[in-house]
Every structure is written in structure tokens, then in C-alpha cells.
Amino acid sequence: MKLHGRKAEESPDPGPSLRAAPFFAAVTSEPEPLLSPRQRQQLLAIATRIKLSARSVVYREQTPAQWVFINAEGVVKTFKELRSGRRCVMSFWYPKDVFGLASNGLYVRTAQAVTAVELYRIETDVLVETLRRDAELQFRFLCKVTHELRETQRQAIIVGRRDAVGRLAMFIRHLERSSQDRRHSGDIDIPMSRSDVASYLGLSLESVSRATSKLEKRGIITFPDRHSARILDRQQFERLAIPV
Amino acid sequence: MKLHGRKAEESPDPGPSLRAAPFFAAVTSEPEPLLSPRQRQQLLAIATRIKLSARSVVYREQTPAQWVFINAEGVVKTFKELRSGRRCVMSFWYPKDVFGLASNGLYVRTAQAVTAVELYRIETDVLVETLRRDAELQFRFLCKVTHELRETQRQAIIVGRRDAVGRLAMFIRHLERSSQDRRHSGDIDIPMSRSDVASYLGLSLESVSRATSKLEKRGIITFPDRHSARILDRQQFERLAIPV
DNA sequence: CGTAGTATTGAAACGGATCAATATCTGTGG
DNA sequence: CCACAGATATTGATCCGTTTCAATACTACG
Numbered sequence: 001m002k003l004h005g006r007k008a009e010e011s012p013d014p015g016p017s018l019r020a021a022p023f024f025a026a027v028t029s030e031p032e033p034l035l036s037p038r039q040r041q042q043l044l045a046i047a048t049r050i051k052l053s054a055r056s057v058v059y060r061e062q063t064p065a066q067w068v069f070i071n072a073e074g075v076v077k078t079f080k081e082l083r084s085g086r087r088c089v090m091s092f093w094y095p096k097d098v099f100g101l102a103s104n105g106l107y108v109r110t111a112q113a114v115t116a117v118e119l120y121r122i123e124t125d126v127l128v129e130t131l132r133r134d135a136e137l138q139f140r141f142l143c144k145v146t147h148e149l150r151e152t153q154r155q156a157i158i159v160g161r162r163d164a165v166g167r168l169a170m171f172i173r174h175l176e177r178s179s180q181d182r183r184h185s186g187d188i189d190i191p192m193s194r195s196d197v198a199s200y201l202g203l204s205l206e207s208v209s210r211a212t213s214k215l216e217k218r219g220i221i222t223f224p225d226r227h228s229a230r231i232l233d234r235q236q237f238e239r240l241a242i243p244v
Numbered sequence: 245m246k247l248h249g250r251k252a253e254e255s256p257d258p259g260p261s262l263r264a265a266p267f268f269a270a271v272t273s274e275p276e277p278l279l280s281p282r283q284r285q286q287l288l289a290i291a292t293r294i295k296l297s298a299r300s301v302v303y304r305e306q307t308p309a310q311w312v313f314i315n316a317e318g319v320v321k322t323f324k325e326l327r328s329g330r331r332c333v334m335s336f337w338y339p340k341d342v343f344g345l346a347s348n349g350l351y352v353r354t355a356q357a358v359t360a361v362e363l364y365r366i367e368t369d370v371l372v373e374t375l376r377r378d379a380e381l382q383f384r385f386l387c388k389v390t391h392e393l394r395e396t397q398r399q400a401i402i403v404g405r406r407d408a409v410g411r412l413a414m415f416i417r418h419l420e421r422s423s424q425d426r427r428h429s430g431d432i433d434i435p436m437s438r439s440d441v442a443s444y445l446g447l448s449l450e451s452v453s454r455a456t457s458k459l460e461k462r463g464i465i466t467f468p469d470r471h472s473a474r475i476l477d478r479q480q481f482e483r484l485a486i487p488v
Numbered sequence: 489c490g491t492a493g494t495a496t497t498g499a500a501a502c503g504g505a506t507c508a509a510t511a512t513c514t515g516t517g518g
Numbered sequence: 519c520c521a522c523a524g525a526t527a528t529t530g531a532t533c534c535g536t537t538t539c540a541a542t543a544c545t546a547c548g
Contacts, residue, residue: 086488128383156400157324193494210497226494244330451503
């Protein structure tokens with residue numbers, strides 16, 4: 001459901017949370033790798049919660065990485081601007097995702113809000129010091145980054161496919177999963193533009209458009225509007241969405 | 245240069261080391277994010293050094309992740325086997341790289357030695373416990389994993405290009421960088437097969453072959469043999485190797 | 489309600505995949 | 519050390535799908 005209203009005023013902010021598959025081992029039997037309430041409070045103490053409207057630039061590539069961000073609400077994209085003007089979208093960040101980790105003190109990509117967003121912002125060096133003092137909290141971050149690593153590898157697999165329809169199917173399946181918490185109807189929310197999808201999948205805008213048409217004509221998916229999708233033929237869909 | 249001979253007998257093994265770009269901030273002014281001698285000893289204490297011949301399988305996907313590995317010598321690849329028989333090579337691991345981090349206690353890919361290799365092998369749960377106790381050591385791992393994340397993103401960008409020659413150029417430039425330490429001549433070492441290169445780049449074997457031909461015909465690179473390359477026209481090469 | 493950005497659809501061309509034939513390399517055993 | 523066999527790599531010809539260019543339709547926002 002949409003978090004309607006400013007409940008924040010009534011009940012205090014529980015603080016940032018992270019989402020990740022258990023990292024090293026399920027052996028230690030931790031079904032929940034999320035942050036403990038204490039850890040969330042700990043992060044909250046050093047974080048600032050900010051609101052940005054859609055299309056705001058959170059930071060630009062090659063600028064000093066002052067803050068690390070944890071998404072609380074909405075979707076952010078990070079991309080690399082190529083000289084041809086082409087934008088190469090590297091990732092979409094959902095609630096509970098961490099982004100803005102620097103390399104050599106500089107941001108690597110540009111981050112921009114896709115929808116209106118709410119973010120926790122933490123001074124990079126404050127976070128570093130906190131993590132260095134608290135191994136348990138740091139371990140959550142390690143899990144999270146490892147999780148991101150897998151997601152990125154998965155994306156590399158998607159882009160490795162040559163057929164446009166298959167790539168789009170994989171992307172929609174991915175969307176379906178990452179938005180599972182906030183799905184109201186059976187519809188999958190597609191917060192980003194076709195153009196964003198295209199540059200994430202390494203396709204032209206036209207190819208994405210044609211791929212959606214094909215999925216609709218084959219009766220596999222219907223697109224009630226440009227920002228939502230509903231799967232009609234689950235079996236066919238899954239078959240497409242599995243890497244060849 | 246090549247670590248010839250069994251020096252290990254004379255001077256004791258200094259232990260595993262990691263390679264990564266500084267993670268959060270250069271602010272803390274650490275030119276060397278590598279492990280300290282003490283940390284290497286610490287890892288050495290819980291690690292076993294093993295030797296494997298070329299083509300040995302280190303582990304298989306979907307099997308319990310008993311160990312984490314740190315590469316000491318040689319090259320390992322990890323790949324995903326698709327049902328069509330196609331192999332999708334996800335990454336190549338060089339000395340100082342960590343691999344074998346599990347998801348839910350299982351390996352995600354299959355790892356296989358490309359050349360003869362020497363690896364440090366650490367029990368997954370022993371490593372986890374060690375990291376949980378030592379925040380400073382864990383921080384090195386966090387840096388390392390973040391570094392891997394960037395590498396993977398970079399690969400996704402490579403695969404996103406549509407021209408075969410450009411992809412190959414980027415790959416060779418990548419090889420040049422990651423093998424900088426152990427380059428003897430000016431030649432770049434290409435330890436893996438053309439077929440491995442192809443499935444890493446998301447191209448057919450034939451396309452890779454044609455791409456090498458083109459690079460040679462244009463006088464940009466010469467391939468003295470199938471496992472080495474020499475850049476003749478640096479300027480043209482760099483122009484190709486930059487993402488469009 | 490209009491306008492600028494966004495998306496769809498069509499036609500043509502380019503480039504990589506595939507199929508096929510041949511060449512080269514590698515490692516093994518004579 | 520050489521010869522052979524299986525794996526690996528190169529090269530050619532054709533096909534198919536994506537890109538590109540272009541024209542039109544839609545949508546969102548002021």
C-alpha cells in the first residue's frame with residue numbers, strides 16, 4: 001500500500017532498513033538479514049531523512065562522495081552519461097537499497113530520482129567510522145553489498161541475451177519481485193520510462209516498444225497503462241524470462 | 245615477475261592478500277587498502293593453500309558453500325550453465341581476488357580453473373566468525389566486495405555495447421590492467437580461450453575471432469599467439485575501448 | 489487546452505548469429 | 519621426438535533481428 005499520510009509525526013521513524021539475501025551462509029540460520037531495531041536506531045542517529053521530487057539529481061558522477069544514501073521510499077536510478085549523449089542506466093534503487101558508495105572518494109555514476117523519493121543521507125566518513133567500530137552492523141552492509149553484486153551479475157546476464165522480448169520479460173519479472181512489498185493489485189508497477197528501461201536493457205527505445213507490443217499481441221502480458229503490467233499467461237511468461 | 249620456484253619453503257607464506265580500489269573515501273587517505281601483514285597472518289591461520297591444475301572444477305553451482313577462496317596464483321572463471329548448453333561466463337578471478345561468496349549457503353556459479361592455480365581456501369563459517377569479531381579486517385572485505393561490484397557494473401557496460409570490436413577492445417584493456425603486476429614483456433597475457441572470451445562478452449566465438457582479425461588488419465593490435473596481444477596503435481585502441 | 493517530452497509504428501540497412509568448411513593448436517601415446 | 523586425434527580457432531555465406539531514420543500518436547504538466 002502507499003504510505004499515505006505523515007505517520008512519521010505520530011510514531012517515530014524506525015530508521016533505515018536494508019534488504020538482502022543472507023550472505024555467507026544460511027548455516028547460521030538467519031531468516032532475517034535485515035537490521036535489528038537497535039541497528040536502525042543507530043543509523044537513524046547519524047542519518048538525515050530528505051525528500052526529493054521526481055527527476056531531482058541526487059549526486060553527479062565524479063563529484064566528491066559526501067554522503068551515502070539509503071532509500072526509504074520511491075525509486076532512484078543511477079546512470080553513466082556517455083559522450084554520444086547516450087545514457088547507460090546501471091541500476092534502479094528501491095526502498096531498503098543502499099547507494100552512493102564511492103570509489104576513491106568520488107561518486108561513480110549520476111543518481112537521479114525516478115519518482116518522488118525519501119532518502120536517508122549519511123555522511124560517508126561518519127558511516128565508515130561507525131562501521132569500523134561495529135562489526136555486526138558492518139556485517140549487514142557486507143551482506144547488502146554482496147547482494148547487490150549478485151543483482152548486478154544478474155543484470156549482466158539479462159543484457160547478454162540478444163532477443164529483445166526475452167530481455168524485457170526478464171526485466172518485468174525483476175520488477176515484479178522487487179516491488180512485491182508494495183503491490184496493491186495484481187499489477188506490476190513500472191515506475192520508470194520506456195526510455196529508462198531501454199537504456200537499462202541495452203536496447204533502443206523502439207525495440208522496447210516493439211517488445212511490449214509483441215508480449216501483448218501474444219497474450220502474455222497486458223499493459224493497462226505505460227506504468228503498469230499484468231501477466232496473463234504465467235507459464236509462457238516464465239519460459240521467456242528464463243535465460244537461454 | 246613470475247614467482248618461480250618454491251620460495252614458500254624458504255620464506256614463510258605471507259598469507260592471502262586482497263586487491264581493491266579504496267571503497268568509501270579517499271578522505272581517510274589510504275593509498276593501500278590491502279591487508280596488513282598482521283591481517284594476512286590472521287587469514288593464513290584459518291586458510292589452507294591448495295593447488296589445482298588447469299580445468300579443475302573448484303565448486304559447482306547450487307552446492308553447499310563450504311569454503312570461500314582467495315586466489316593466490318593463476319586464473320579462475322565462474323560461469324552459469326544454461327539449459328541450452330550455452331555457458332555464460334560471469335567473471336575471471338585473478339590473484340588477490342575473493343570468490344565463492346554464497347547466497348543462502350549455496351554457490352551461485354560454477355568455478356573452474358582456467359590455468360593451473362593456487363588458492364587459499366577458508367571455511368565459510370570460520371571466515372564469517374572471524375570477520376564478525378574483527379571490524380577492521382571485515383572492512384577490507386567490504387572494500388573488496390564493493391570493488392567487485394564496480395567491476396561487474398563495468399562488465400555490464402561492456403556487454404551493453406553492440407559492436408563486437410569495441411567489446412573486445414574493452415576486454416583487452418581490462419586484461420591489460422588486471423595483469424599489470426605480472427607482465428614481463430609489453431605483451432598482454434590472455435590466459436583464457438577465445439570461447440571463454442566470447443561467452444564473457446556475450447558474443448559468438450566467430451564474432452570474437454572476426455573482431456581479432458579486424459583489430460589486426462587495422463594495425464591496432466597484433467596477436468603473436470592466441471594467448472597474448474600487443475597494442476600497436478595506442479590512440480586508436482583507446483578510442484575503441486571507450487564506451488560509446 | 490496547448491505544448492513539449494514520451495511512445496508507437498513502419499521501412500530500410502547494418503551487424504552479429506548461425507551453419508558449414510577448413511585450419512591450427514594441444515596434449516597424448518607410440 | 520614425432521604423429522595423430524580431439525579440441526579450439528579462423529574464415530566464408532546467408533539469415534534474422536535490432537538499429538536507425540522518419541512520421542505520427544499519445545500523455546503529462548503547466
